[in-house]
Amino acid sequence: MxxxxxxxxxxxxxxxxxxxxxxxxxxxxxxxxxxxxxxxxxxxxxxxxxxxxxxxxxxxxxxxxxxxxxxxxxxxxxxxxxxxxxxxxxxxxxxxxxxxxxxxxxxxxxxxxxxxxxxxxxxxxxxxxxxxxxxxxxxxxxxxxxxxxxxxxxxxxxxxLPEGEFLSGLGEVIKHAFLTKDKSLYHFLLENKDGIMARDEETLGKMVELSLKVKKEYIEKDPEEKLGIRSALNLGHTFAHALESITNYEVKHGIAVAWGLEMALAMGVEMAVTPADLKESADGLLSLYGYDTSLRIEKDKVPIFRSYKEKDKKRDSSGVQFITLSGWGRYVKVVPDDNLIAKLVAKV
Ligand SMILES: NC(=O)c1ccc[n+]([C@@H]2O[C@H](COP(=O)([O-])OP(=O)(O)OC[C@H]3O[C@@H](n4cnc5c(N)ncnc54)[C@H](O)[C@@H]3O)[C@@H](O)[C@H]2O)c1
Missing domain, CATH: 3.40.50.1970 (Rossmann fold)
Incomplete structure (x- = not known):
């Protein structure tokens, strides 16, 4: 470290x-x-x-x-x-x-x-x-x-730290792994699951360092979130905030972010922005650590989900902006239509 x-x-x-x-x-x-x-x-x-x-x-x-x-x-x-x-x-x-x-x-x-x-x-x-x-x-x-x-x-x-809080933090770490072109954090997470889950101090210290350095890349370029660069750290957050609200905050923030990451990349693939193999890398890492990315919302709750999404801060005149990725560490802002969101988040 x-x-x-x-x-x-x-x-x-x-x-x-x-x-x-x-x-x-x-x-x-x-x-x-x-x-x-x-x-x-x-x-x-x-x-x-x-x-x-x-x-x-x-x-x-x-x-x-x-x-x-x-x-x-x-x-x-x-x-x-x-x-x-x-x-x-x-x-x-x-x-x-x-x-x-x-x-x-x-x-x-x-x-x-x-x-x-x-x-x-x-x-x-x-x-x-x-x-x-x-x-x-x-x-x-x-x-x-x-x-x-x-x-x-x-x-x-x-x-x-209770296990749920630990997994919540790990959701943010996994998100950081995809926000950088340097794949060191991604490989570290793939190769050190046992040490991480056993909370080995040295392993956790290295993981925190790699993760913080990804955040540093963004905040140094846009310290007060005025240039639209730092907001890339919100990858998965528009989905996550809607899920947290709809479940009355029973789903912890970082666990909702892990699900939101999956949704954001699935959305990017549907919109022909995100390469399918990038989403597959995220699927693999999320399932390695036991995150349930198959969670879907009851159909009758989708309108409520949409209203929470609308309340999210990341909005411009064309609608609610979502962050997705066009490659490792390459973020893109998109405005998906409501039918696509419903298709992604609702139970069939
Ligand atoms: N400033 C920022 O950039 C930023 C970024 C992300 C989140 N946040 C804020 O952070 C908050 C969420 O943070 P959090 O998830 O750490 O929540 P938290 O501070 O509520 O901590 C979660 C739980 O863990 C307990 N806890 C703390 N340290 C512990 C330890 N060592 N052992 C056992 N239990 C311990 C706390 O008492 C609490 O019950 C939100 O309010 C969010 O808005 C701020």
Whole structure:
């Protein structure tokens, strides 16, 4: 595992470092003026001697709200933190998004470290600077772009992660494997299933590094998602968001993304954009890791599926744009017609 840096804009550099539990403990203990934010499942990663500077929030997306944000800011104020102090988010994407948001607005911007503790937050939420809370039922409605200068990856933290959360993160990793012309991540996933599923630290560290480097390729070219490049990372997400909504979020995000990847490539093949052998490579990898790509929606639910799809952010005047691939790492935006979507997602 090699440390690396990601440059988002002049003066905003994220240093990504890999370490073990001992290294993490030493690093956190060395920060002189800091607030540590975790949730009840990730707080074990913070050394006990730092407990008076630690805020432990309730876990879950339902707590990604202004109540939690205010708790973070009040705790920072109670600790008399200044702009030169550091907010350290130790947790999954919910904790890191909220800690980043609080850090971005506290005294107009304090320092930020993210220690992601889920696979999804290691390969996705930790890098790229998006911070947010949900508001009035709308996910990530209120937020900022505020990259951490420091991201610490500790693969050992994944040992305690429930299997469903692990597979959810792995869905995003598989998506990244097809978003790059360099097939290293794809081959790594094909060849290291046993080590990955056994959560071997070294293997996971390498996988996270390869996956993060794919995200880095896109966000460095389009840090604030204004050029249409970074949005390629949304491959599979329009299908995924509709599936998550229709199942009332019972299907976890990354598992919905894995299904969405399959749907997006099937759509590309139908539209004569995606080569069939690329879709076959994705089918093979998804089934190797046990993702159910055969899932289809009851016919009478397709109109509801369409309405959720319409609510998705990726819309222009011609309709809802979907991302698909015309080759390894070559993304294309398409606007499929509703009959094609129904044909792909509905049970026959
Ligand atoms: N900022 C971004 O670019 C970005 C990207 C993707 C997702 N997100 C956000 O991330 C969130 C989803 O992240 P997530 O999947 O990590 O969810 P999460 O933070 O809710 O974590 C999932 C569950 O795992 C638990 N957990 C965390 N670390 C653990 C550990 N080491 N051992 C055992 N349990 C642990 C949590 O308490 C929680 O119950 C969403 O709010 C999403 O909007 C942000």
């Amino acid at each position: 090699d440390d690396f840096v990601c440059t988002l804009k002049a003066g905003a550099v994220t240093r990504v470092r890999f370490t073990d539990m001992k290294g993490l403990s030493e690093h956190l203990s060395s920060i002189s003026s800091a607030l540590f934010v975790a949730d009840e499942n990730s707080s074990y990663a913070i050394p006990e001697n730092l407990s008076d500077r630690c805020l432990v929030l309730s876990s879950g997306e339902e707590h990604k709200n202004y109540d939690s944000l205010f708790k973070i800011i009040r705790k920072a104020l109670g600790l008399k933190l200044s702009r030169s102090s550091r907010f350290v988010g130790v947790g999954g994407g919910v904790v890191s998004d909220m800690t980043a948001f609080a850090s971005s607005v506290y005294m107009r911007g304090a320092k930020l470290t993210i220690v992601p503790s889920t696979l999804l937050s290691m390969v996705d939420a930790s890098l790229g600077g998006k911070s947010a809370i949900d508001f009035d039922g709308v996910k990530n409605l209120v937020g900022t772009f505020y990259p951490a200068d420091d991201v610490i990856i500790v693969p050992a933290l994944l040992k305690t």
